Amino acid sequence: MRLPLVWQLPTALLAGALIAGTAPAWADDAQADPTIPSDRVTVVLKFVKQPDDDNMAPVALLADSCAACTVLNDPALARDNRRETLVALALPARRTLALRFRAAPGAVKRVVLESGDLPFSADGDIVTVAMPPVASDAVTAGEFATHIVEPGMVLRFEHADVARRAGAYAQGAFPARQRRAADNLQFAQREVIRRTGLGEFVAQEKLGAIQVMGFDTNYPHGHTDAPPHMHMHLRWPLNAGTQIGHYYIDGQGLLTHNVVGVKSINGPARTYRRGETFTTMDVRGRPIYRHRITPEGWLELGRVAVGAAPCLIKPAQAGKGFETGAAVACARQAPVSIDVTDDLEGGILRVATGQIVETFRYDTDTGKLLSPAAPPATESNYVAPQ
Template sequence: MMKRSLLLAGALAALTTAAPAEAESPMVHLVLKFVKDKPTRGPAVVLDPVSCPACVVGHDPGFERDNARETLVELRVPAQRSLELAFDSQPGMRRVLLETTDLPFRREGNRLLVALAPLHGDLVDTGEFSTHIVEPGMVLRFEHADPARLAGDYAGKPLPKVQREAANVLEFAEREAIREIGLGEHVAREGLGVIEIMGFDTNEPHGHKDSPPHMHMHLRWPFNIGTQIGHYYLSPEGLLQHNQAGATGFHLPAHDYAPGEPFTTIDNRGRPAYTQTITPEGWLKLTAPLPGGNCLIRPVGQGFASGASVACDGHASQTVQVSDDLEHGVLRVTTGTVIETFRYDRDNGLLLSPTEAPRMPDGTIVPISRTEFPLAHAAATPFAAPGSD
C-alpha cells in the first residue's frame, strides 16, 4: 500500500512540474507583394524569423514568386495579432501590398519593417493582376497580360497575344450584349446572384494555372452555393473552339459542348437564365428569356482580336474594340461611337477611375415607385395659365 501511494505521489509531482502543453495558435495564410522600383533579379526580401518566431514561410510556387516587377512572399502568420514583420531587403522597394491594400512600412538600414493588422482569414489573391468593373447584376474581371509576369503554364513561352486580345474583346462584347438584353438588371432585380465575365490569367495567381487560353461568362448563385462554369477555349486565330463546363460544389463531371451545342445556365431556382452557343464559325450566340433576348457576337476580322460586332434583337449592331496600355495603366473600350477609359493601378490592377456619380442633395426626392389614382373634381378645376394672375 505504501509503495502504491509513493508511486501516485510521484506521478502527481511529475504532472505539476511538467511544462504545460502549448495550445496551437490559429494561423492565416497570406501572400505579400513587394513592388520593385526598377527591374531586378532575385528575391527582393527575405523574412527575418526573429521578428516573428511563430510565422512560417511557404514555398509553394503557386504563391511564392519573383519576377522583374515584384517579389511575392507566402506566409502563415498568427491570426488576430498585431505584427511587425522584419525583412532583409534590397534597396528600391516602393510598395508592400496585401491583396490591393498598401501596408505601412519603414526602412532601417537593410531591413524593411512591415506593419500587419490583425487578420481573421486567409488573403492569398495578392498575386492577381486584374481590373474589376462592377455593374448591376454583373462584374467583369479584366486580366492584364504582362510579359514580365508570365508564370505557370505560360512561363518561358511567348505571350499568347492573339488569344489574350480576343478574350479582351469577348469580355466587353458579352458585357454589351448583357446590357442590351437587360440581363444584368434582371439578375439583380430577381436576386439570382451575379454574372461574372472573365478571361484568363497568365501569371498563375494563387496557383491558378488558367490554361489553355479561354474566357467565361457564368452566373454565381447567392451565398456561393454553386456555379455552372463554362470554359470557352480560344484557337490560335482567336476564335471559339469548344466549351468545357461543369458545376462547382456538386462533384459533377464536366461536359464538353461542341460548336452548335447549346449550353444553358440555370438560376438558383432551376430556371433557364441564359443560353450560350458556339457557332460553327467560332462565333458566339447569347439568348435569354427576356424581350429582345437574342444576340450574335462575331469578329469583325479573322478572329476576335480584331474586334467584335454585337447584334441584339431590337438594337443597332455595335462594334467593340479594346486596347490595354500596360505602361500607363489605361484600358480603353470603344463601343460604336462611345469611348470608355478605365485607369488602373499598374502594380495590382485596382480600378482607379471614378465609379460613382456625385451624391444628390439631401432635399432631392427620388421616385422609387409609381402610383396612379384619380383626383376628385380634377377635370372641373382648371389651372390658371402662367402669368394670368
Template sequence: MVKRLTLATAALALVPTVASAAAAAPRDEVRVVLKFVKRDGAGKVPVRFDPASCKACRVVDEPLFNADNPRETVIALQVPRRRTIELAFDARQATVRQVLLEAGELAFRTDRDRILVALPPLAQDAITAAEVATHIVEPGMVLRFEHADPARRAGAYATGDFPDLQRRAANALEFAQRQVVRTLGLGEQAVRRGWGTIQIMGFDTNAPHGHVDAPPHVHMHLRWPGNTGTQIGHYYIDQAGLLSHNMVGVKGLGAPERRFGRGDTFATIAPDGVTAYTHRITEQGWLEIGDGQGRACLIRPVSAGGFADGATVLCPGTGEKRITVADDLSNGVLTVTTGDIVETFRYATDSGLLLSPAAVPASAPSVSPQQIEPALGR
C-alpha cells in the same frame, strides 16, 4: 437538352450543403500573400522573409504561390489567425516602393536592409495580391479584366510563345458579353430576382496564388449567393482567336466537368431553377447568348482573323455594336470603344485597381433623386 438538365439538377441539389460548409470550425491560422512592388531598376533583386520575426509563421512552399520578377516579389505565408503581427523581410535598400495585401496598400518602414510590415489581424485567407486585374462593377454584374504583362508571365505561360492573340481576343469577348448583358437586361434581372451576380472574366497569365488559368478562355457565370451551385463555364480560345468549346463544372459538386462543343447550347440555371441565360458557340467559333425567353444576341469577330481585332454584337431590335479594346500596360489605361462611344478606364499598373471614378457624387439635399434610371445599353 440532356446536358442542360444534368447540370441544372446537379446545381439545385447542392443548395442544402451551404449551411453545413458554413458551420465548419475556423482554423487557427490563415494564408496571406504579400506583393512587394519594386522600384524601377531593382530588376531581379528578391525580397526574403525573416522567420525570426514571427516564429509562428511559415512560408508557403506550394508551386506558384511565390514569385519574383522584374516588377515584384510575391511571398505567401501561413500566419496566426486574428493576430496583429509585425513581419520583417530582408531586402536591399531602396528596392521596394510599395507593399500590397489584396487590392490595398500596407504601411511599411525600412531599417537598413530590412523591411518591416505591420500585418492587420486576418480572420480569413487573403491571397489575391498577385493578381493584376481591373474590376468594373455594374448592376448585377462584375467584369474582371486581366492585364497580360509578359514581365510577370508564369505557370503555363512562363515559356514559349506568349498568348497575346488569345488575350486580345479575350479582351474583346469580355466587353462584348458585357454589352449583351446590358442589352438583354440580364444584370438587372439577377438583382431583381435575387439570383446572385454575373461575373465576366478572362484568364491570368501570371498564375497568381497557383491559379494556372490555361489554356486561354473567357467566362460569364452567375455566382449564386453562397457560391455553392455556381455553374462555371470555360469558353476556350484557339490559336485563331475563335472559340473552340466550353467546359462546365458546378461549384462544390466535385464531379467531372462537362464538355459543350460548337453547336451545343449550355443553359445557366438560377437558384430558383429558372434558366437565367444560355450560351452557344456557333459552328464558326462565334458566340450566341440568349435570355432564356426567346431573345438572343450574336457576337462575331470584326474580321476573319478571330476576335483579337475586336467583336461585333448584334441583338434583336438594335443596330450592330462594334467593340474594340486597347490596354496600355505602361501607363495603366484601358480604352474600350463601342460604336461611337469611347470609354477610358485608368488603373494602377501594380495591381489593376480601378482609379477612374466609379460612383456618382450625391446630389444636393434640395434635389429629389430620380426614382427610375434609364435602362443600360438600350
C-alpha cells in the same frame, strides 16, 4: 434541348446535398467544427520593386521578427519577377505584427496585401511591415486584374503582362492573340448583358451576380487558367451550384468549345462543341440565358425569357479572329463594334463601343480600378442603407 440532371437539381435537393456534407452536430473534434477559427492563416505579401531595381534580390523574412511565422516556399503563391516579389507566409491568426524583411536598400516601392497597401518603413536593407490582424487566408495579392462592377454583373479584366508570366504561361509562346480575343469577347458580352437588360434582371431578382472573365497569365494563388479561355457565369448567392463555363480560344482567336462544371457539386464536367447550346440556370431552376458557339467559332448569347433571337458576336474583320475586335448584333437594335486596348505601362484600359470610347484607369501594380465607379452623391440624394 433536354439538360442533363446536374443542371436540373431542385433547390431542396441542392440544400440537402450541402447539409449532408457538413460535420454532425455531436462531433467533439474541434478541428472539424468550422465555427472554431484556425490559429494560423496563409498570407501573401507583394513587395513592389522600384522601376530601376529590376535585378533586386528577392525579399526574405527575418526569422527573429516572428518566431511563430513560417515562410511557405509554394510556387503557386511565392515568386519573384522584375515587377515584384511575392512572399507567402503562415502567420498567427488575428495578431498585430511587425514583420521585418531583408531587401536591397531603397528597392521596395510598396507592400501590398490583397489589393491594398500596408504601411512599411525602410532602414538600410531592413524593411519593417505593419501587419494587421488577419482572420482568414489572404492570398490574392498576386492577382493583376481590374474589376468593373455594374448592376447584376462584375467584369474581371486580367492584364496580360509578359514580365509577370508564370505557371502554364511561363515558357513558350505568350498567348497575346488569345488574350486580345478574350479582351474583346468580355466587353462584347457586357454589351449584350446591357442591351438585353440581363444585368438589371439578375440584380432585381437577387440571383447573385454575372461574372465575366478572361484568363490569368501570371498564375496567381495557383490559378492555372490554361489553355486560354473566357467566362460568363451566373454566380449563385452562396456560390455552390454555380455553373461555370470555359469558352476556349484557339490560336486563330476563335472559340472552339465550352467545358462546364458545377461549383461544389460532385459530377462530371460536360463539353459543348460548336453548334451546341448551353443554358445557364438560376437558383430556382429557371433558364436565364444561353450561349452557343457557332460552327465558325463565333458566339451567340441571349436571354431565354424575353423570346427575342439571341445576339450574335462575331469577329470585327471577316476571316479573322476576335483579336481584331468584335461586332455585336441584337434584334431590333443597331449593330455595334467593340475594340479593347490595354496600355500596361500607362495603366489605361480603353473600350471603344461604336463611337463611344470609355477610359478606365487602373493601378499598374495591382490592377485596382482608379477611375470613379459612380457619380458623387449629395445629402439630398441620400439613400438609407438597406
